[in-house]
Amino acid sequence: MIETLPLDYYAPGPSWLFCRNKWSDDSTVILLQLGTCDSPGHGHRDPGSFQIFKNGWLSKEATGYRDDPSTGSGVYLPDHHNCLLVDGKGPVGASKAVGQPIVLRLQSHADFAYAAVDLTPIYRVRPEEVSEAHPDNPEAVKVQREFVFIRALETLVILDRIETMNPNTERKWLLHGRESLEVQSKLRVRSLLPVDAVQSAVVVNPELATNSPYRGWRLEVTDSSGVFLSVLQCREPGTADLEIAFSENSMFWRVALGSVVIGFSKQNDVSGYFEETTFREDVQPMVADQTGVRWS
Numbered sequence: 622m623i624e625t626l627p628l629d630y631y632a633p634g635p636s637w638l639f640c641r642n643k644w645s646d647d648s649t650v651i652l653l654q655l656g657t658c659d660s661p662g663h664g665h666r667d668p669g670s671f672q673i674f675k676n677g678w679l680s681k682e683a684t685g686y687r688d689d690p691s692t693g694s695g696v697y698l699p700d701h702h703n704c705l706l707v708d709g710k711g712p713v714g715a716s717k718a719v720g721q722p723i724v725l726r727l728q729s730h731a732d733f734a735y736a737a738v739d740l741t742p743i744y745r746v747r748p749e750e751v752s753e754a755h756p757d758n759p760e761a762v763k764v765q766r767e768f769v770f771i772r773a774l775e776t777l778v779i780l781d782r783i784e785t786m787n788p789n790t791e792r793k794w795l796l797h798g799r800e801s802l803e804v805q806s807k808l809r810v811r812s813l814l815p816v817d818a819v820q821s822a823v824v825v826n827p828e829l830a831t832n833s834p835y836r837g838w839r840l841e842v843t844d845s846s847g848v849f850l851s852v853l854q855c856r857e858p859g860t861a862d863l864e865i866a867f868s869e870n871s872m873f874w875r876v877a878l879g880s881v882v883i884g885f886s887k888q889n890d891v892s893g894y895f896e897e898t899t900f901r902e903d904v905q906p907m908v909a910d911q912t913g914v915r916w917s
Contacts, residue, residue: 627914628772629729631907634658636724640734642772649775649855650674653768654682655738656722657715666712667702668722669740669766673777675855679808684797684837686825705740705781705849706793708760712743717750725765725891728901729916733771735900737891740764760785767891769883774854774863776878780885781849794842794849801838806858812842813867813876814850819843850874850885 623644630639636656641648652672658665665682673679680703683696695701699711715721720742728735744761751757763784770777783792794812801822802810812818825837842849854863866877873884873893886892893900906917 625913627729627907627916629734629907629916630909630914631727631729635663636722636738638727638734638736640770642770642775647676651734651768651770651777653736655724655736657743664714665697665702666699666714667697667704668712668743669738669764670702670704671768671777671779672703673808673853673855675775675807677807678799679805679855680796680798680853682797684799684825686837687835700795701797703796705764705766705783706791706795707744707758707764707783707785708790709793710744710756710758710761712740713746713755713758715743717746717755718743719745719747724904726901727904729905729907730895730898732773732898733769733895735767735769735895737767737900738765740766760787760790762786765891767885767893769893769895771878771881771883771895774878774881776855776863777853778876778878778883779849779851779853780874781851782891783847783849785847789845791843791845792847792849794851796840796853798838798840802840807856809854809856809862810840811852811854811862811865812849813852813865814848814874815844815846817844818846818849848874850876852876852878 628641635658638653640651654670672681682702686696686701704711722743723739726737741764744758744764746755746757765782767780821841823839826835829836863878868875875884884894908915
């Protein structure tokens with residue numbers, strides 16, 4: 622029976638983590654694209670991106686975009702995905718990068734799924750590959766993402782740490798969808814950090830009909846600080862948002878979501894906790910064989 626399978630599945634090749642809150646038709650499903658998926662023909666520059674599905678797509682990569690040979694743009698570009706931009710640039714092509722993303726921590730727990738990834742190598746171009754078409758990005762000193770999917774709350778919490786050479790370098794957080802948050806109302810987004818970040822909504826291909834597959838919507842959160850902390854709730858229309866309280870001390874950023882409390886370390890390394898459970902410090906092993914799928 623499918624109900625006996627784990628709620629999370631990790632594909633180690635592309636380093637993709639598939640999460641859900643339950644096995645049913647109305648479940649919330651999260652895809653965390655922690656690594657690259659180049660050789661099978663995907664080829665998108667989207668490491669660190671994510672997608673959300675609940676009775677339809679709430680956030681989907683490349684929504685509203687199409688290949689345009691006349692401008693050189695295409696759905697493979699970083700700003701067409703739920704990625705981070707540093708000084709206007711996102712992840713580079715896997716074959717040009719100095720290295721691949723490094724999954725630092727991974728945990729499948731009954732109450733949550735947790736992942737932390739160092740994306741820094743995929744933001745830099747190898748010196749011999751640097752060109753006008755493939756510029757390097759020395760401002761990307763450190764780019765790390767942490768994800769916590771809270772099953773019972775159908776909520777994804779994301780912490781992004783971005784270090785740059787110039788403290789004033791622009792950092793940008795992106796979220797895509799078929800419709801704006803105000804229209805579809807099933808995905809509620811709240812930015813806790815930076816406090817004074819500039820948010821803007823962009824309609825992709827606004828000249829097209831609203832039902833066109835090439836029309837979409839993008840939320841941009843722009844700031845020059847080093848941390849983005851975001852809460853994404855999957856809710857049915859007409860239901861109330863979660864009560865969210867944010868606080869911090871010298872060691873942790875703390876987020877209370879109703880009665881659930883999670884924390885992220887403010888130190889140089891990724892770490893944190895969910896309630897009384899400290900996040901694992903390694904990548905939790907998962908086995909998939911003829912006998913089934915299981916996490917150790």
